[in-house]
Amino acid sequence: xxxxxxxxxxxxxxxxxxxxxxxxxxxxxxxxxxxxxxxxxxxxxxxxxxxxxxxxxxxxxxxxxxxxxxxxxxxxxxxxxxxxxxxxxxxxxxxxxxxxxxxxxxxxxxxxxxxxxxxxxxxxxxxxxxxxxxxxxxxxxxxxxxxxxxxxxxxxxxxxx
Numbered sequence: 398x399x400x401x402x403x404x405x406x407x408x409x410x411x412x413x414x415x416x417x418x419x420x421x422x423x424x425x426x427x428x429x430x431x432x433x434x435x436x437x438x439x440x441x442x443x444x445x446x447x448x449x450x451x452x453x454x455x456x457x458x459x460x461x462x463x464x465x466x467x468x469x470x471x472x473x474x475x476x477x478x479x480x481x482x483x484x485x486x487x488x489x490x491x492x493x494x495x496x497x498x499x500x501x502x503x504x505x506x507x508x509x510x511x512x513x514x515x516x517x518x519x520x521x522x523x524x525x526x527x528x529x530x531x532x533x534x535x536x537x538x539x540x541x542x543x544x545x546x547x548x549x550x551x552x553x554x555x556x557x558x
Contacts, residue, residue, distance in 0.1 A: 401534035403474050404527045407520045408481070409467040413499045414515035418457045426450045470514065472531040479504060485511055490532055502532065 429446040436442055468481025472490075479485040485504055488511065494501035500516040516532075518525045 401472070401474070401531040402527050403472055404524055404531045405469055405471045406516060406524055406528045407467065408470050408479070408514050408516065409520070411499065411515040411517040411520070413517050413519065414501075417496075417499065422450075422454055422457055425453065470516070472528075477504060479512065479514075492532055500529075500532065 429450050433443045433446050468479055470490075471478045471480065476486070477488045477490045479488065485506055488504040488506050490502050490504055492500060492502050493513075498518045502514050502516060503510045504512045504514065516528065
């Protein structure tokens with residue numbers, strides 16, 4: 398079994414992520430306006446809906462793709478690392494959202510999420526497939542082949558390598 402290739406991929410502002418966040422926010426705002434219009438008398442519910450939409454819009458704008466500075470996400474075949482403003486070493490990457498052209502991942506060190514990243518195919522299209530293979534692969538371990546054979550049912554045959 399082959400491991401995923403080593404890969405470096407740029408991380409930064411993603412127009413696709415901005416469009417996605419804006420679209421989701423507009424859908425939520427339209428729903429809130431529709432619900433607010435159906436309420437019989439104006440009151441605290443409309444104020445709460447407007448406040449919730451304002452807060453979510455600000456949070457999406459501040460915490461989304463606008464805040465991300467240029468950085469480089471690297472995979473060496475074993476571990477992920479992030480260079481740039483907030484460097485991370487020996488991290489694991491977990492996919493939260495996969496839209497084929499856009500990935501939302503979080504980097505975890507010692508099992509704790511340290512950073513959320515939008516990875517956009519437009520950043521480096523020629524390396525996109527390598528990045529996806531690396532994100533979805535597991536790091537090879539020393540005893541992986543022998544563990545797989547030991548856990549196999551009796552009578553299973555493996556080609557010699």
